[in-house]
Every structure is written in C-alpha cells, then in structure tokens.
Amino acid sequence: MATLGEHKLYLKKDKGVVPLKEQLATVSPVLESLKCKKEERIKQFSDIRSQIEKIRFELSEYNDQGADPSSLAAEEHDLSMRKLNSYQTQLRALQKDKSERLRKVLEYINEVHSLCGVLGIDFGSTVHEVHPSLHQNGVEQSRNISNSTLEGLASTIYKLKAERKSRIHKAREIMESLCQLWKLMDSPEEEKRQFSKVMSSLILPEEGITSPGVLSEETIEKMEFEVERLTRLKTSRLKEIVMKRRAELEAICQNAHIEPDVSTAPEQTDALIDSGCSFLHPALLLYSHVFVFVFTSNVILVPIPPGLIDPSELLANIESQILKAKEESLSRKDIMDRINRWIAACDEEAWLEEYNQDPKRYSAGRGAHINLKRAEKARILVRKIPSMVDDLINRTFAWENARNKPFLYDGGRLISVLEEYRLSRHQKEEENRRYRDQKKLESILLAEKEAIFGSRPSPRKTSSLSRKANGYRPNGNTNGLKTPTPRRLSLGSATPELLTPRSYSGHNRYFGDVRRLSTSHLNFGDDSLSTFTSISGSEPESPSIG
Numbered sequence: 164m165a166t167l168g169e170h171k172l173y174l175k176k177d178k179g180v181v182p183l184k185e186q187l188a189t190v191s192p193v194l195e196s197l198k199c200k201k202e203e204r205i206k207q208f209s210d211i212r213s214q215i216e217k218i219r220f221e222l223s224e225y226n227d228q229g230a231d232p233s234s235l236a237a238e239e240h241d242l243s244m245r246k247l248n249s250y251q252t253q254l255r256a257l258q259k260d261k262s263e264r265l266r267k268v269l270e271y272i273n274e275v276h277s278l279c280g281v282l283g284i285d286f287g288s289t290v291h292e293v294h295p296s297l298h299q300n301g302v303e304q305s306r307n308i309s310n311s312t313l314e315g316l317a318s319t320i321y322k323l324k325a326e327r328k329s330r331i332h333k334a335r336e337i338m339e340s341l342c343q344l345w346k347l348m349d350s351p352e353e354e355k356r357q358f359s360k361v362m363s364s365l366i367l368p369e370e371g372i373t374s375p376g377v378l379s380e381e382t383i384e385k386m387e388f389e390v391e392r393l394t395r396l397k398t399s400r401l402k403e404i405v406m407k408r409r410a411e412l413e414a415i416c417q418n419a420h421i422e423p424d425v426s427t428a429p430e431q432t433d434a435l436i437d438s439g440c441s442f443l444h445p446a447l448l449l450y451s452h453v454f455v456f457v458f459t460s461n462v463i464l465v466p467i468p469p470g471l472i473d474p475s476e477l478l479a480n481i482e483s484q485i486l487k488a489k490e491e492s493l494s495r496k497d498i499m500d501r502i503n504r505w506i507a508a509c510d511e512e513a514w515l516e517e518y519n520q521d522p523k524r525y526s527a528g529r530g531a532h533i534n535l536k537r538a539e540k541a542r543i544l545v546r547k548i549p550s551m552v553d554d555l556i557n558r559t560f561a562w563e564n565a566r567n568k569p570f571l572y573d574g575g576r577l578i579s580v581l582e583e584y585r586l587s588r589h590q591k592e593e594e595n596r597r598y599r600d601q602k603k604l605e606s607i608l609l610a611e612k613e614a615i616f617g618s619r620p621s622p623r624k625t626s627s628l629s630r631k632a633n634g635y636r637p638n639g640n641t642n643g644l645k646t647p648t649p650r651r652l653s654l655g656s657a658t659p660e661l662l663t664p665r666s667y668s669g670h671n672r673y674f675g676d677v678r679r680l681s682t683s684h685l686n687f688g689d690d691s692l693s694t695f696t697s698i699s700g701s702e703p704e705s706p707s708i709g
Contacts, residue, residue, distance in 0.1 A: 204247070211250040218257040222264070222309050264308035271316035272297060278323035281372060282330065283379025293319055328369060330378040335365050337386045344393040347404060347478065358386065401478070405432050408481045412488055419492035419499065420572050424484045427477070435477060498558055498570065502577075505551045508544050515541040549588070556581050 272290060279286040290297040293315035296307040306312075338361065345355055364377045376382060397404075409427055416423040425431075518524060518538055524531070559570045559577050570577045 207247060208250065211247070211254055215250065215254050215257060218254075218261050221261065221307060222257075223307075261308065264313065265306070267313055268297070268306060268308050268316065271313070271320060274320050275316065275323065277373060278320065278327060280375040281378050282323065282326060283376045283381060284323070289319060289323075290316075327372070327378060330383060331365070331369060331372065334361065334378060334383055334386065337383065337390060338362060338365055340390050341386060341393070344390065344397060348393055348397060348400065349404075349407075350393070358389070361386070402433065405478055405481065408478060408485065412481060412485050415485065415488045415492060419488065419495055421488065421491055421495070422571065422574050423488070427481050427484060432477060494562070494566070495570070498555065498562060498577075501551065501555050501558065502572070505548070505555060508548050508551060511541040512545045512548065515545060549585075552581055552585050552588075556585075 275290060276286050278284075279289055287298045294307045294312045297312070297316075338358070341358065342362075344350070360374060361377055361382060364372050364374050372378065405427075406429060409423075409429055409432065412427070413423050515538055518534060518541075524534065524538075556578065559581070562570050563578070572580065
C-alpha cells in the first residue's frame with residue numbers, strides 16, 4: 164500500500180469476535196486487488212519510462228539506444244499516482260520538444276535536398292556527414308534530433324547557400340559572355356536552345372532558382388567549354404563579322420544620308436585584323452596602345468605589335484557607331500521626310516513641264532484623263548514648293564541650333580543647298596517675267612508690221628511646229644499613259660530675235676556637295692522652253708473633267 168501511495172485500508176468490522184480464518188478470508192481479496200493494481204501501475208510506469216528514455220536518446224548526441232527501453236525495471240518503491248503524474252508531465256514536455264525539433268529537422272532536410280538538387284550534389288552523402296540517422300529509411304523516431312544535428316544541418320545549409328551564390332555569380336558571368344558571343348557570331352537558335360533552361364533560371368532571383376542541376380559543375384563546365392569554342396571561332400570569323408557590322412552601319416547611314424565614321428572603314432579594319440602594322444585613322448589609335456608622334460594627316464603609319472589589339476574592342480567600336488547612327492537617323496527623321504516630299508514635288512514639276520509641251524495632251528485618246536488629273540494635282544503641289552523650302556530651312560536651322568552642329572546631307576550642308584535653290588528659283592521667276600514681257604512686246608511689233616505690210620505666217624505656229632518636232636511625245640503604245648521623258652527643245656528660227664532666258668534648271672552647280680540628292684529630282688535639265696511654258700501660262704489650262 165505504501166508503494167502504491169495508499170495509506171488507509173477500509174475493512175468491514177464486526178462487533179463480535181471474528182475467527183482468524185474469517186479475517187484472513189476477508190483480507191485476501193483486498194490483497195489480491197492490491198497486487199493486481201501494483202502490477203498495472205508497474206506496467207504504466209514501464210511504458211512511460213520507456214517513452215521517456217526513447218525520446219531522451221533521440222535528443223542525445225549519439226543515437227545509440229542500447230538496451231530495449233521496455234526491459235528497463237521500474238522503480239518499485241514509489242508507484243504512487245503523484246509519481247505517475249510527474250512522469251506523464253515529463254513525457255508530454257519531451258514529446259512537445261521532440262515535435263518541434265523533428266519539424267525543424269524535416270525543414271532543414273528538405274532545404275538541403277533542394278539545394279543539393281540545384282547544385283548537383285549528392286544528398287545522401289551530405290546529410291550523412293551531419294548524422295547517419297538522417298538518411299536512414301526508417302521511421303521518423305529513428306532520426307537523431309539533437310542540438311548538434313540541428314546545428315550541423317543549419318551549418319550545411321549555410322555552406323550550400325554560399326556555394327549556390329558563388330555558382331550563380333560565376334554562371335551569370337559566363338552566360339553574359341556567351342550571349343555576347345552568340346550575338347557577335349549570329350549563332351543559330353539550335354546552339355542557344357541547349358542553354359535555354361539555364362538562361363531562364365539565371366534571370367530569376369537567387370531564392371527562385373530551384374531547377375535541378377541548373378547550377379551543377381557539369382552545367383557550368385559545359386557553358387565554359389562553349390565560351391572557349393566560340394572564342395576560338397570568333398578569331399577566325401572576326402573579319403566577316405566586322406564587315407557585316409560595317410555594312411549594317413553603312414546601310415543605316417545611307418538611308419539617313421549621313422557619312423559613316425571613317426575610323427572603321429573596311430580597308431582599315433582589314434589591315435588592322437590581318438597585320439601588325441597598318442595605316443590607321445587617329446580614331447583607331449586607341450586600340451594600338453602606343454604613343455602617337457605624328458598628327459600631320461588623317462591617315463598615319465603606326466606600328467602595332469601582333470596580338471596587342473583586342474578584336475572585340477574594334478567590333479565594339481562599330482557597334483557603338485551603329486547605335487549613334489540610329490540615334491542620329493531618328494533625330495533627322497522629320498527633316499528627311501520633308502526632304503523626300505520636296506524632291507517628290509520637284510519630280511512632279513519636271514513631269515508637268517514636259518506634259519505641258521505635248522500639243523495632244525487634251526486629245527480624247529485612251530488614258531488622257533489620267534494625265535489630266537495628274538497635271539491638276541501636280542500644279543497644286545508645285546505651288547507649295549516655296550513654302551516647303553521655307554519650312555525645311557526653318558526646321559533645319561532649329562535642328563542645328565538644338566544640337567550645335569550643321570545638318571549634313573551626304574556630306575554637304577543642307578542649308579546651303581536650300582538657300583541656293585531658293586535663290587535660283589527666284590532668278591528663274593524673274594527670267595520668266597522678262598520672257599513674258601518680251602513676248603508681249605513681240606506681239607505688239609508683229610501686229611504693227613501686219614498693219615503696214617499685211618499678214619504673214621505666225622511665229623506662234625512656227626513655234627508650235629518646232630515643239631511638235633522636238634518636244635514631248637506621248638508613247639504610241641500607251642496613248643499618253645507613260646510618263647514623259649525630258650528632251651532638248653529649241654525655239655527654232657521663227658523668232659531669232661527673242662531674248663531666251665537662262666533656265667533655272669541650268670543652275671545645278673550647288674549640288675556638287677550633295678552626291679545622292681539628284682539634280683533630275685529638282686527639275687534641273689537643259690530644256691529652257693519647258694520652264695517658260697509651265698510658269699508663264701502661255702498654254703491654255705486643261706479643261707475640267709466631268
């Protein structure tokens with residue numbers, strides 16, 4: 164009873180004298196009950212002690228259970244409920260501690276597993292170094308969850324994260340070089356596809372990289388090998404690549420009508436790549452790494468030791484020039500559009516002058532109405548040319564003031580071309596005015612002669628015949644549909660006394676500095692009479708189109 168913690172025994176007492184055998188018979192059931200109760204209590208203590216010992220060795224530094232916990236002998240001197248409750252409280256505390264530790268261990272193990280997968284490291288050997296029980300295929304209770312195990316897992320995670328960070332930095336540097344080489348070599352998509360998974364992972368933040376094997380040593384070595392292969396190939400294909408980029412630069416400059424940088428001209432880049440001693444422009448001397456002693460001309464002889472020039476720098480210079488050319492082209496777009504409209508208007512003016520020379524332009528032939536409509540539109544457009552030129556000059560001045568440099572068109576300053584065009588057009592109008600005055604004077608003199616000596620063949624008819632013989636002829640096959648071509652036309656012998664003005668189209672000297680701004684676009688030909696016809700209005704206007 165003392166062992167069970169029960170200090171009172173309640174027995175039924177009789178008033179009379181009870182024989183000893185009867186008393187023994189009365190006590191025996193109670194004694195048997197106490198024995199059963201003691202055995203049950205011992206079993207409870209044994210179970211609780213077994214669970215406590217099992218949790219304790221899981222929390223210990225060494226996972227060596229030794230004897231079976233169920234075989235441990237219970238303390239038989241104190242089997243009270245107070246002691247049992249104390250063990251139960253201790254067991255609940257240990258179970259709670261075990262649950263928290265086990266949760267942490269599982270979190271650490273999962274993180275180690277993920278990091279090992281990304282880095283391509285063997286997971287089993289990694290956790291085995293922390294504690295062998297962590298990689299056993301047993302129940303969860305067999306894992307060691309001691310403080311040293313938790314510290315070991317935390318330290319392993321820290322090392323793996325540091326390794327991941329180092330490999331990410333290395334892989335990104337390699338991938339940057341690889342992308343530059345791909346762009347440089349114009350590599351096909353098939354070559355890039357094998358690294359697409361790595362590229363998509365490296366653009367993510369560090370914690371977001373979870374693809375298995377994406378940062379393995381094998382993957383990084385594969386990337387390094389590809390960089391080495393392309394680097395060797397780049398040296399052999401450098402000239403082709405440089406020429407291709409230079410052609411791209413020239414195409415951009417040609418469309419924008421600007422001069423490309425001569426520092427990367429094909430003859431200089433070829434010499435720079437092929438030889439260690441080249442004729443170089445001063446802008447290329449930054450690649451030579453030598454001092455310059457002579458600045459007497461744009462092309463100088465500079466010795467360059469072989470292998471001292473980095474071809475990538477030369478290509479980077481061309482790429483930089485391409486970017487600058489694109490920016491320059493974008494800034495010139497508004498003015499270039501107006502230049503194109505001006506040139507188109509000059510083309511229409513030239514066509515209109517040739518069209519006005521055709522005596523059959525009002526005939527009822529097939530397609531004549533198309534040319535009539537075009538002529539009406541051309542007259543409207545020609546009247547806008549002076550305002551086009553003025554607007555173009557104002558915009559060009561604004562562009563030059565904003566950028567503090569002249570606006571060059573194929574090497575010549577656009578303002579100079581426009582100013583002389585405007586001056587020559589003014590001279591042309593003055594000459595036309597004098598020509599009309601001369602025609603009026605001639606008509607008056609002719610009328611006076613006819614009044615005195617009688618009528619004679621009209622110079623106007625002779626001039627008309629001359630035009631028919633030498634002037635614009637519509638195409639016979641298309642019956643006037645084809646755009647006329649310019650022809651030389653003279654006034655003939657009917658009016659030898661006329662003062663023939665100098666045509667504006669002869670003033671094309673200022674286009675010497677503008678190579679691709681064609682003089683034919685601006686109505687500069689040898690035909691002077693065509694100019695008079697379109698400006699003076701001597702020919703009748705076209706009839707209205709119903």
